[in-house]
Amino acid sequence: MTVEPEGTLQRSPLDAEHRSLGATMVEFGGWEMPIAYPTGTLEEHLSCRNRAVMFDVSHLGTVRVEGPDAFDRLQSTLTNDLGKIDPGRAQYTHLLDAADASVVDDIIVWWRPDDAFDVMPNASNTSGVRAAIGGVDTTHQRAVVAVQGPDAKALVSTVVPAAGSVGRFRVVALDWQGVECTVAGTGYTGEDGIEIAIPAESAPALWRALADAGIPPAGLGARDTLRLESALPLHGHELGPGITSLQAGLGWVVAWNKPAFVGRDAAIAERERGIRRRLVGITTEGRRPARAGCSVIVDGAVVGEVTSGNFSPVLGHGIALAFVPPDTPEGAPVIVDVRGKELPGRVAATPFVRR
Numbered sequence: 001m002t003v004e005p006e007g008t009l010q011r012s013p014l015d016a017e018h019r020s021l022g023a024t025m026v027e028f029g030g031w032e033m034p035i036a037y038p039t040g041t042l043e044e045h046l047s048c049r050n051r052a053v054m055f056d057v058s059h060l061g062t063v064r065v066e067g068p069d070a071f072d073r074l075q076s077t078l079t080n081d082l083g084k085i086d087p088g089r090a091q092y093t094h095l096l097d098a099a100d101a102s103v104v105d106d107i108i109v110w111w112r113p114d115d116a117f118d119v120m121p122n123a124s125n126t127s128g129v130r131a132a133i134g135g136v137d138t139t140h141q142r143a144v145v146a147v148q149g150p151d152a153k154a155l156v157s158t159v160v161p162a163a164g165s166v167g168r169f170r171v172v173a174l175d176w177q178g179v180e181c182t183v184a185g186t187g188y189t190g191e192d193g194i195e196i197a198i199p200a201e202s203a204p205a206l207w208r209a210l211a212d213a214g215i216p217p218a219g220l221g222a223r224d225t226l227r228l229e230s231a232l233p234l235h236g237h238e239l240g241p242g243i244t245s246l247q248a249g250l251g252w253v254v255a256w257n258k259p260a261f262v263g264r265d266a267a268i269a270e271r272e273r274g275i276r277r278r279l280v281g282i283t284t285e286g287r288r289p290a291r292a293g294c295s296v297i298v299d300g301a302v303v304g305e306v307t308s309g310n311f312s313p314v315l316g317h318g319i320a321l322a323f324v325p326p327d328t329p330e331g332a333p334v335i336v337d338v339r340g341k342e343l344p345g346r347v348a349a350t351p352f353v354r355r
Contacts, residue, residue, distance in 0.1 A: 012058040013143040013200035017207050023219060029123025031059040034219040044218035045225050045313045048189055049353075052149030053218035054210050057188075057195065058203075060144060061126030065135035066116035074109065074117060077133050077262050079245065081255035088113045090169045090184050094245050094253050095121075095132055096263025101270055103239040103248070105129055110171045110184050118182065118197070122235045132262065143203030147215060148193035148226075156194060159209045166194050176206065188223060190230025190355050225310050228319060231281060231350035237292060237307045238279055238321055246270055247323065248279045277304065277323040281352060282334060284318035284345035287311055290336040296322050297335040297342075303328070306336060312352060318343070319352045 009032040012018075018025065023034035034056065036044065047053050065074060075082050080093035089111050095104045105125040110118040118138075121129040130137055147156050157164030160181070162174045168185040175181070182197040198206050211217070224234070233239045238248050245254050245267065254267055284290055290309035295302045309320035320336065328347055336343040 010059070010140075012056050013203040014056045014058065014145075014207055017204055018056065018217075021217060023217070026220070028220060029059055031123055033059055034217070035221045036219040037217055039216065041219065041221035041225065042313050044216070044222035047216055048149045048191060048218060048222060048226055049314060050150070052147060052152040052155050052193075052215050053222070054207070054215045055146040055148065055218055055220075055223055056143065056207075057146045057223075058139075058143040059123040060139075061121040061123065061129065062138045062142065062144075062197070063119040063121065063126065063130045063133065063135040064116060064138045065119055065133055070115075070117055070135075073133055074119070075258070076260050078107065078109070079254045079261050079263070079267075081258055082109070082111070084255075085111060087111050087115050088171050090171050090186050092253060094239075094250070095129060096245070096261070096267060097241075098263050099266060100242070101244045101263040101266035102242050103235070103245060104132075106233065106235055106239050106253075108184075108186055110182065110186075112171060112182060113173050125235070141200060142197045143200050144195055144197050145203070145207060145210065146187050146189075146193065146195045147210065148187045148189040148191045150192060152191070152193040152215075155213050155215050156210070158213045159206075160196070163194055163196065168192070177202075188232060189226040190232065190351060190353065191226070192355075225313060228308055228310055228321070229312055229314060229351065229353040230355075231321065231352060233279075233321075234308060243323075244270055244275070246275050247277055275326050278326045278328075279307070279321055280324055280328065280330075281348040281350035282306070282309075282320040282322050282336065282345045283315075283348040283352070284309075284320065284336060284343050286317060288338065288343060289318035290320040290322075290338055290343060290345070294320075294343075295337040296324055297337060298324075298328070298332065302337075309336075314353050318345070319348075320345070321350075
């Protein structure tokens with residue numbers, strides 16, 4: 001997980017809640033956010049896999065796009081096909097660089113029941129996405145709380161009854177104590193769950209109500225290890241400048257038959273000539289993990305580089321994602337160079353943890 005350099009940091013509407021709980025705060029994407037609470041990342045991770053936790057993900061951007069041309073603007077800019085869904089649904093998509101089809105950002109679009117779109121970029125990319133699609137930046141008007149885990153919906157139902165029935169990639173507007181919220185069946189952990197967008201001034205009350213219902217908080221450290229076990233990409237690691245949807249194994253995000261979207265010609269050209277590298281999983285021996293930037297070695301030659309690596313709390317050994325030559329087979333033995341020390345591993349199927 002990339003930590004941004006020092007500067008003027010933005011704060012979540014839930015900042016005081018995190019500090020009152022003793023959270024360790026870090027700089028991330030221009031925001032000061034909790035990386036862990038006193039329970040620690042390991043416990044938070046396992047709580048999500050076994051029961052439920054809640055994350056503050058208010059650092060994610062929200063760009064509201066509405067009006068008679070909203071659909072056409074998004075459809076002609078982003079890679080996926082909005083025509084495959086309807087109001088009340090969510091969709092994962094990419095914004096590409098026009099020149100080389102690298103992923104400028106990966107985005108969730110919430111198509112609201114009122115026919116407006118809430119486009120949700122990564123924290124540091126909000127202004128760039130807004131420049132590409134128009135709309136209004138509403139990030140600071142709301143907080144977003146993600147409740148994730150096998151018991152997430154059952155526990156949320158005791159606080160926000162209608163939220164527990166929101167299906168995967170569904171988007172629903174509902175009322176909580178007289179406050180209008182938007183709830184989507186989305187997340188970034190590989191577990192079942194929802195994300196609740198609530199007006200900023202009402203967010204602390206919801207956070208405390210969810211805590212009283214027995215849902216503990218978790219920080220960005222656990223969110224990162226959870227998404228890695230589930231082999232979900234992180235912008236700046238598995239996606240970003242020079243990395244295309246096809247190289248990241250996400251060609252399904254591209255609606256190849258759409259007549260127009262930004263980067264279409266470059267993406268089709270890469271598909272026709274073939275990718276020069278592909279993203280794979282690597283499992284390593286023991287508790288010592290590979291880290292981003294470590295070289296991947298096959299038969300004595302450096303063939304690629306780790307993009308993300310960590311210890312898997314569920315599997316009990318190291319896991320990593322890395323770019324390697326496209327013909328590297330699953331099961332192939334590799335060596336990861338971790339600060340001059342050899343760490344044996346193998347190319348592995350992903351996700352590492354299947355739910």
